[in-house]
Amino acid sequence: MQLGPLVWIAIPALGGVIGYATNRLAVKMIFRPIEPIDVLGFRIQGLIGRRQAELAEKIGRVVGDHLLRHDDIVAALGEADLEGLIGDAIDGALAPKLAELRRMPLVGGFLTDERVSDLRGHIVRGLLANKEALIEGFEQAIEKGLDVGAVVARKVGAFPVEHLEELVLSVASRELRAIEALGGLLGFLIGLAQVGVLAIL
Numbered sequence: 001m002q003l004g005p006l007v008w009i010a011i012p013a014l015g016g017v018i019g020y021a022t023n024r025l026a027v028k029m030i031f032r033p034i035e036p037i038d039v040l041g042f043r044i045q046g047l048i049g050r051r052q053a054e055l056a057e058k059i060g061r062v063v064g065d066h067l068l069r070h071d072d073i074v075a076a077l078g079e080a081d082l083e084g085l086i087g088d089a090i091d092g093a094l095a096p097k098l099a100e101l102r103r104m105p106l107v108g109g110f111l112t113d114e115r116v117s118d119l120r121g122h123i124v125r126g127l128l129a130n131k132e133a134l135i136e137g138f139e140q141a142i143e144k145g146l147d148v149g150a151v152v153a154r155k156v157g158a159f160p161v162e163h164l165e166e167l168v169l170s171v172a173s174r175e176l177r178a179i180e181a182l183g184g185l186l187g188f189l190i191g192l193a194q195v196g197v198l199a200i201l
Contacts, residue, residue: 002199003195003198003199007195007198008192008195011191011192011194011195012188012189012191012192012195013188013191014191015187015188015189015190015191015192015194016184016185016187016188016191017184017187018187019183019184019185019186019187019188019190020180020181020183020184020187021183022183022187023179023180023182023183023184024180024183027176027179027180028046029044029046029047030046030047030048030168031046031047031048031049031161031164031165031168032046032165033045033046033049034046034049034161034162035049036049036050046161048161048164048165049161052156052157052161052164053157055156056152056153056154056155056156056157056159057153057157059152059153059156060148060149060150060151060152060153060154060156061149061153063148063149063152064147064148064149064150064152065149068148069148071139073142073146073148074135074138074139074142083124083128086123086124086127086128087120087124090120090123090124091120094116094120098116
């Protein structure tokens with residue numbers, strides 16, 4: 001069949017437009033519409049919005065089971081500057097009481113800076129002497145009171161879909177645009193193949 005040049009241009013171009021538009025729509029529907037809408041009896045909602053709870057649960061499970069376990073947190077505590085942390089905590093706790101005691105006539109004279117510093121040092125050293133027991137206590141408290149997976153799942157589940165979209169697009173916008181362009185290219189090539197088949201027939 002003899003085909004004019006317009007056919008060789010129009011059909012591949014139309015295929016390219018359809019392929020590009022289809023892939024662009026598919027990429028958009030990962031996130032949008034954010035809220036479900038009814039179209040001709042069909043309920044339509046973006047993939048992330050529709051499956052956010054399930055996605056949050058899976059992410060929480062992966063993070064809690066594989067990425068940030070309790071022993072990782074305890075290991076980080078073991079490497080922390082416990083002496084500085086304990087010293088700061090003691091200073092913060094004692095400062096108001098010391099100020100009050102120093103205003104008392106008899107007691108205030110005994111609470112010199114040197115004596116307070118010496119007492120602080122004894123308390124810090126005493127606690128650090130039992131560092132292993134202290135870390136073990138932290139570990140037990142974390143084990144009982146911190147469910148990393150549940151915390152992550154709750155946070156991801158409450159995260160607005162718009163922010164998730166911004167986050168994904170900030171990382172993968174180039175790849176998503178490439179998917180759209182690839183749809184256009186494939187549509188164009190399919191259109192070209194169709195014209196070729198028509199020309200042979």
